[in-house]
Amino acid sequence: xxKILEVRDLHVSFHTYSGEVKAVRGVSFDVEKGxxxxxxxxxxxxxxxxxxxxxxxxLTPPGExxxxxxLYNGKDLVKMSEKEMExxxxxxxxxxxxxxxTSLNPTMTVGKQIMEGIIKHQKLSKAEAKEKxxxxxxxxxxxxxxxxxxxxxxxxxxxxxQRAMIAIALSCNPNVLIADEPTTALDVTIQAxxxxxxxxxxxxxxxxxxxxxxxLGVVAETADRVAVMYAGKVVxxxxxxxxxxxxxxxxxxxxxxxxxxxxxxxxxxxxxxxGAPPDLLAPPKxxxxxxxxxxxxxxxxxxxxxxxxxxxxxxxxxWLEHPMAEAYRREVVEGRQSV
Amino acid sequence: xxxxxxKRFSLMIVTLFIIITATFxxxxxxxxxxxxxxxxxxPELQAQILAQYGLxxxxxIQYFKYLGGLxxxxxxxxxxxGQSVTGLLMNGFSASVFIGAQGxxxxxxxxxxxxxxxxxxxxxxxxxxxTGTSIIGVSVPSFVLAATLSYFxxxxxxxxxxxxxGTYEHTILPSIALSFPVVAQISRxxxxxxxxxxxxDYMRTAKAxxxxxLAITVKHALRNALxxxxxxxxxxxxxxxxxxxxxxxxxxxPGMGKIFVDSITSKDYTMVMGSxxxxxxxxxxxxxxxxxxxxxxxxRIRISGAKE
Numbered sequence: 001x002x003k004i005l006e007v008r009d010l011h012v013s014f015h016t017y018s019g020e021v022k023a024v025r026g027v028s029f030d031v032e033k034g035x036x037x038x039x040x041x042x043x044x045x046x047x048x049x050x051x052x053x054x055x056x057x058x059l060t061p062p063g064e065x066x067x068x069x070x071l072y073n074g075k076d077l078v079k080m081s082e083k084e085m086e087x088x089x090x091x092x093x094x095x096x097x098x099x100x101x102t103s104l105n106p107t108m109t110v111g112k113q114i115m116e117g118i119i120k121h122q123k124l125s126k127a128e129a130k131e132k133x134x135x136x137x138x139x140x141x142x143x144x145x146x147x148x149x150x151x152x153x154x155x156x157x158x159x160x161x162q163r164a165m166i167a168i169a170l171s172c173n174p175n176v177l178i179a180d181e182p183t184t185a186l187d188v189t190i191q192a193x194x195x196x197x198x199x200x201x202x203x204x205x206x207x208x209x210x211x212x213x214x215x216l217g218v219v220a221e222t223a224d225r226v227a228v229m230y231a232g233k234v235v236x237x238x239x240x241x242x243x244x245x246x247x248x249x250x251x252x253x254x255x256x257x258x259x260x261x262x263x264x265x266x267x268x269x270x271x272x273x274x275g276a277p278p279d280l281l282a283p284p285k286x287x288x289x290x291x292x293x294x295x296x297x298x299x300x301x302x303x304x305x306x307x308x309x310x311x312x313x314x315x316x317x318x319w320l321e322h323p324m325a326e327a328y329r330r331e332v333v334e335g336r337q338s339v
Numbered sequence: 340x341x342x343x344x345x346k347r348f349s350l351m352i353v354t355l356f357i358i359i360t361a362t363f364x365x366x367x368x369x370x371x372x373x374x375x376x377x378x379x380x381x382p383e384l385q386a387q388i389l390a391q392y393g394l395x396x397x398x399x400i401q402y403f404k405y406l407g408g409l410x411x412x413x414x415x416x417x418x419x420x421g422q423s424v425t426g427l428l429m430n431g432f433s434a435s436v437f438i439g440a441q442g443x444x445x446x447x448x449x450x451x452x453x454x455x456x457x458x459x460x461x462x463x464x465x466x467x468x469x470t471g472t473s474i475i476g477v478s479v480p481s482f483v484l485a486a487t488l489s490y491f492x493x494x495x496x497x498x499x500x501x502x503x504x505g506t507y508e509h510t511i512l513p514s515i516a517l518s519f520p521v522v523a524q525i526s527r528x529x530x531x532x533x534x535x536x537x538x539x540d541y542m543r544t545a546k547a548x549x550x551x552x553l554a555i556t557v558k559h560a561l562r563n564a565l566x567x568x569x570x571x572x573x574x575x576x577x578x579x580x581x582x583x584x585x586x587x588x589x590x591x592x593p594g595m596g597k598i599f600v601d602s603i604t605s606k607d608y609t610m611v612m613g614s615x616x617x618x619x620x621x622x623x624x625x626x627x628x629x630x631x632x633x634x635x636x637x638x639r640i641r642i643s644g645a646k647e
Binding site for chain 2: 052055057082085086087088089090091094095097099102103104105106107108109113116117120121152154165168169
C-alpha cells in the first residue's frame with residue numbers, strides 16, 4: 001500500500017472580528033491508494049475545514065494556513081501557487097459537497113457544469129467533452145442522460161443533483177475524491193444509493209476517498225480507516241476494525257454510545273455526550289475534551305495529550321494511554337464494560 | 340414562451356389604454372384653454388377655432404373621436420402650430436433617443452465594471468471609489484450634475500460644447516449627465532449581488548473543478564449577479580426618459596422633453612396626449628424587454644413562465 005495523500009500537522013485559522021478562530025489545530029492523517037478514510041466528529045470540529053484546506057478552497061483572508069503540509073504524491077499543496085493548484089483541483093483531487101441544492105450553479109445547464117472540468121483538464125473538444133459528460137451522467141445512474149444534459153439544476157431532484165455532483169467530481173478520473181458529508185442533505189433511501197454508487201465507482205476507478213461524515217453507520221459500511229476529530233484535532237485514528245471493536249478515546253466511546261444499536265433494549269436510553277465543544281477562539285490549555293470527559297484526570301486540564309501509537313495503525317491522543325495511568329485505565333475500561 | 344409574450348402584450352395594451360384615458364380627461368379638466376391670447380380674439384373667431392379642432396363638442400364625443408383616430412395611428416394636429424403631432428414628435432425623437440440610449444449603455448457598461456471590480460476588490464480603494472460614485476450618483480439631482488458638467492467641461496475647460504445641438508460632440512455631455520444615476524444604481528446592485536454570489540456554494544464547486552479565476556468570475560458569478568441588476572434596468576430606463584426632460588432643457592437639446600414641457604404650458608391637448616402616449620410606450624416597452632431579459636438570464640423564471 002502506498003500513501004497518496006499525507007496531511008502533516010495542519011493548522012488553519014480564521015481571522016474574525018472577535019479574534020483568531022483556530023479551526024484546525026494540528027491535524028495529521030494519511031490516505032492510502034484506493035482506500036477510504038473516514039473523518040468523523042460532531043459539527044464544528046473542523047472536518048469540513050480540513051477537507052477544504054486540502055484543496056486550498058479556504059479563502060485567505062479570512063482564513064490562514066498557519067502551519068503544516070499537505071503532501072500529494074510527495075508535493076506540498078500548501079506551498080503551491082493558485083495556477084499550480086488549478087492543475088490539481090478537479091484533475092488530481094476532486095470534491096463533492098454537502099448540499100447538492102446549493103452546490104450547483106442555478107443558471108448553467110448540468111451538462112455544461114460537467115463539461116467545464118473535462119474541457120479544462122482533458123483538453124477535449126466541445127463535442128468530445130459533451131460525449132464524455134453524457135457518459136458520466138450514465139455512469140452515475142441518471143436515466144435518459146441526453147435530455148438531462150441540457151437541463152438546469154432546479155429540474156433535478158436532490159438525489160439526482162448529488163449524482164450530478166459526483167459526475168462532475170469523477171469526470172476527470174481524480175486520484176483522490178473528497179466527499180464532505182455527501183448524504184447529509186438527502187433522505188435516507190437516497191443516502192444508501194449514493195453511498196453504494198460511490199463505493200461502486202471506487203472499485204471500478206480505483207479512487208481514494210476521504211469521507212467526511214458524522215454518521216457512524218455510513219463509516220462502518222464504507223471506510224477502511226477512520227480518523228476521529230474533536231475541536232480541530234485528530235483524537236483517535238485507526239483501521240475500521242480497531243475503531244469499532246476497540247475504541248480507546250473517551251470521545252470515541254461517547255460517539256459510539258450515542259448511536260443506537262440493533263441489539264439494544266428498547267427501554268434503554270441513548271447516552272449523548274453532555275456539554276458542547278470548546279470555543280475555538282480560545283481553546284483550552286489541556287485536552288479539549290477534558291471538560292466533557294467522565295474520566296478526566298488532573299493532567300488532562302493542564303497539558304494537551306500527544307497522539308500515542310497504540311498499535312501500528314491505531315493512535316490515540318489521551319492521557320489514559322500513558323503508562324502511568326495504566327491502572328486507572330483498566331478500571332475505567334472495566335467500569336464501561338460492566339455498564 | 341409565446342403565450343407568455345402574448346399575455347404580457349395584451350396587458351401592455353390595457354395599461355396604455357388606462358394611461359390614455361386618464362391623461363385625456365385630466366388635461367381637459369385643467370382650467371384655461373389651448374387658445375393663446377384668447378382675450379384678443381372675438382368670440383366668433385374663438386368659436387370657429389374651437390370648432391376646427393372639434394373642441395366645441397361634448398368631452399365624451401371628443402374622447403371617442405380621439406380614440407378612433409388613435410386606432411388608425413393618427414395622433415392629430417398640434418393646436419399650437421397646426422402641424423402633425425407625429426411629425427413633431429419624430430423630430431424630437433431622434434435627438435432624445437440618441438442621448439438616452441447612449442446614456443443608458445454608457446451607464447450600464449461603467450456600472451457593471453465598477454460593481455464587479457468593487458466586489459472582487461472588496462475593502463480596497465476601488466471599492467471605496469465605487470461606493471462614493473454611487474452615493475453621488477444617487478443623491479445629486481440630474482439638473483445639478485448637468486449644470487456642473489456644462490459649466491466646467493463646457494465653459495471653463497472648453498473640451499466639449501456646453502450646450503446646443505448639431506455634431507456628435509454635442510451629445511456627449513448630455514449622455515454623461517443621463518448615465519450618472521444609471522452608473523450609481525447598477526454598480527451598487529451588481530456589487531451587492533456579486534459579493535453574495537461569490538460566497539455561494541456553487542462558486543466553491545466551480546473552484547474545486549480547477550477552472551481559472553477569470554472563468555469562474557465571468558461564467559459563474561457574473562450571470563447570477565446580473566439577475567437583480569436586470570430587474571432595476573426597467574425603472575432605470577424609465578428614469579432616463581424622465582431625467583431627459585430636465586437634462587435636455589439644460590443642454591438645449593431639441594428633444595422630446597422640450598416638446599412635452601412646452602405642450603403642457605400651452606395646453607396643447609393633442610401634443611400632450613401624443614407625448615404622453617409616446618413616453619408610455621417607451622417605458623412599457625422597456626419594462627417588457629427587461630422581463631424578457633430576466634427570463635433569458637435566469638432559467639428558473641423562463642421555465643415557470645412557459646408553464647403559465
